[in-house]
Amino acid sequence: MRKYLYKPFVVMLSSVLLWTGWSGSGHAAAPEEAASVQWSHELEGIDVSKTDAKGSAVTVTSDGGYVFVGYRGSSLTEKGASHVVKVNGNGEIVWKNDIDVLDQHGDYSTNRAFAVTETSDGSLLIAGEQIRKDIDRKRRAVPFVFKLSPDGELLWKKNYPDLSYYTQRAELIQKTSDGGAIIGGGARTDNWYPTHTFLLKINADGDVAWYETYSFGFYTYFHNMVVTPDDGVIVTGEKVNSRWGPYSHRFITKFGPNGDQEWEKMKETDEIRAVLPSEDGTFLLTRYNSEEERYYLQKMTETGDILWEKVSDALSASAIGDIVQAQPMEDGFAVISNQSTEYAGKSYKYKVTLTDDNAIPIKKYLFGTHELYISKGGISLDDRGLVYTGTLLTKTETGSKTTFPLAKIAVPGQAPTNPKFSKLRFQTDKLYLAVGQAVHSVVEAVYSDATVTDVTYSSSYNSQDPGIAKADPLGNITGISPGTTVIKATFSGLQASVTVEVTEGQTGPGRFFLDSDEYSLSVGTELDIAAFYTDETGLTSKVTEDTVFAVDDPAVAAVDEYGNIRGISPGVTQITAAFNGHIYRASVWVVRPYTPVH
Structure with missing residues (x-):
């Protein structure tokens, strides 16, 4: 593990109002403006021959800062090493760590961080994959988890090569009340078919408490996972029933604290783009109806009951673009979407739309160039603003490279709220x-x-x-x-x-x-x-x-x-x-x- 201290690179962008609307909405147009970037950083690989870097996820920490995880090029490994960055509330990089891992042959192996969660004591659990080579030097991926202290010190790192399937990767992680976590991801045998899913429960020391695999079709994928008050998880995903079948169904299911399936909805036709917890113990689902080309919001209980559904002309695909996620805010919602917008001579790829409680837009903020790709777990938005990470494509003299962006934009239109x-x-x-x-x-x-x-x-x-x-x-x-x-x-x-x-x-x-x-x-x-x-x-x-x-x-x-x-x-x-x-x-x-x- 290598540890560094850095100074922040701060960028400010001016804001100019632009009024836009959508035809047939029946509502006054919401103002748009270019978002003000409060701070930003770009990280590269640590080797001159391997400069690529990618961000995977971000989480807000209890001390008011942020932790970003991803991976970047390293001379020690073939395809990079996990990289973790702690930033304080002012955008200053406090510490950053590269995680090096030896395989069973004594060689440094590729390891990539995909998800992060903060435990109750302020420590950080990061999940991803380690690429190992078996005795015959054949490559395989195994779940890889490591734990850092609040100061960035490595407490332990563990891989799990002895699980049921030959290749598995940890893509999702949620903390549990005992200081451990539940990890979710994909699994397959020694070829690409079929694809299964798994849940792995670990304690605070990284030891396996239980492990279960699930297959709901020929292909099964987990897309979203949120923890429930009983230390179980609600998972959404997609399943395809046959190897060559073009049709798929979406599903929502609840697994209890021991991995037992408690309820399921296996034939959901509409996509489930995101699931986020609300303060009242319910969950906000972002759904997409492909036939009508519109998004809508649902509020769901822990037992899978739908309490309400929000439908708005403003959530049509033509009006808002491709929604990344929506989340509850005070007196309304914040919707982050991918929609190209020309404004004041510049082109923007993403926007944040603040809505009222009926999902009617109030204000919109534009950010990000077309070279930016925000990863699925790479967004966190609260009353202080929006932070994001992902991949930024940058041109070089010999071609291009990808960097690991960390940035925070102001969302000043939000009503002031008391600290939560x-x-x-x-x-x-x-x-x-x-x-x-x-x-x-x-x-x-x-x-x-x-x-x-x-x-x-x-x-x-x-x-x-x-x-x-x-x-x-x-x-x-x-x-x-x-x-x-x-x-x-x-x-x-x-x-x-x-x-x-x-x-x-x-x-x-x-x-x-x-x-x-x-x-x-x-x-x-x-x-x-x-x-x-x-x-x-x-x-x-x-x-x-x-x-x-x-x-x-x-x-x-x-x-x-x-x-x-x-x-x-x-x-x-x-x-x-x-x-x-x-x-x-x-x-x-x-x-x-x-x-x-x-």
């Missing part, structure tokens, strides 16, 4: 307590603009096993008996959890403790610990010099015999202090020192 509550978290993911020891936990609400609010006193708590540890209404957690359990906090419909490990209480009379339950320092800095003992008479003495200290993870922090902690690398660990049979544990948080990106 996006995630609930404990400040630490694990606590160590002695029997009878109590600590005050901190629960935080993270919002879409990266602001964080302490909601400890506003949350409700429950313990998986109150006989091991319990939490009171103020977030104080107390160890009851030895063992391990989970405490869950709930606030405004979202949950967070912390694992609590309780060990035997202190032995002998008196009480031993440190000057804090939690320490925080930067990489490269030091902090001293003070240890105290209160005897049975109530007299408290400082016993630091007679205390033995140890740290759980020396890669994060080190502690010497005098109780001095030194920050080694970003992360969270625990220290253990021992005095005359008494044990006390405390958390240590090591953060990266602030270094502005120039």
Whole structure:
């Protein structure tokens, strides 16, 4: 893995209004304007002979930034290596990583990232494929998944060559509440026929929890996948019943948290271009009727019931072009489409159409040249604007090359909205307590603009096993008996959890403790610990010099015999202090020192 820091390249485009309409619409024409590009970057391959690069997907992170994934040319591999880029909310590239993988022969192998999701602790799970060569050096694709920390450090990387089919690729990924993910993709035998699909459930360490394959016809393809509240998934796709048959059906189906199929709609005639979750727990479907050449929107429940359907003249193919996806916005929808438009002497390929609640256009924003191709998972739009990635074709002296674009455009016509509550978290993911020891936990609400609010006193708590540890209404957690359990906090419909490990209480009379339950320092800095003992008479003495200290993870922090902690690398660990049979544990948080990106 190679890590870099970069400065942003920022481009601004002027906006000029243009009024357009469509014949027979019965509505006033919506204004069009060229979108303002707030920032953009173009990435190339890292080898002069392999300059091509492609973007696959983007996701918004809980700190208000964005993570882009794709792959680019590398001298180490035949067809490139996975590439991950973290950008903050201002468009500055914070870090970027190339992922190198060795195959079973010890050779660097092609690996390509197709999808990304952020887990509840801010880590990133990226899915794609690794091209391996078997003993006879025959090429095959296997699912490839790797996990990065919020700072871009590689935590683990795994491939799955022993699944049912000879060739499989991970094309879709959705996080689950246990820190793992469900992965979906295509599978086939040692030739092109037939084509099947699979779901692979992994835990937070990348180990396989379950794996299932599905075949609904001679060819079966998954196109969209969204997670449901029970950690199952709703999948849409396409099936063809015979090898030579020209006719296909679309399908929608729900798989439960163990991969069992719970319901299905197998003979859908209209295409399903996109499926996106809504805040109310339902799903927005973008559909296309090819006979009438029009798009429409549907709202669907987790059980597959259609609650409503939106049809508008503005969603005809002639009026809006080829829709990439539509998504719910406050008081309406945002529709991203591919439609060539000439405007102010320039030609644009894409547009964002903001509509009211009846899918009637209010404003349109044009962006992207005809050399730009936006990938299926390469769009994210919220109240801050639209970010995208894909492939940009660029002419060179010897022909052409493809680059990996990252860009954000402003969509100023949207009504201002309050930041949305996006995630609930404990400040630490694990606590160590002695029997009878109590600590005050901190629960935080993270919002879409990266602001964080302490909601400890506003949350409700429950313990998986109150006989091991319990939490009171103020977030104080107390160890009851030895063992391990989970405490869950709930606030405004979202949950967070912390694992609590309780060990035997202190032995002998008196009480031993440190000057804090939690320490925080930067990489490269030091902090001293003070240890105290209160005897049975109530007299408290400082016993630091007679205390033995140890740290759980020396890669994060080190502690010497005098109780001095030194920050080694970003992360969270625990220290253990021992005095005359008494044990006390405390958390240590090591953060990266602030270094502005120039």
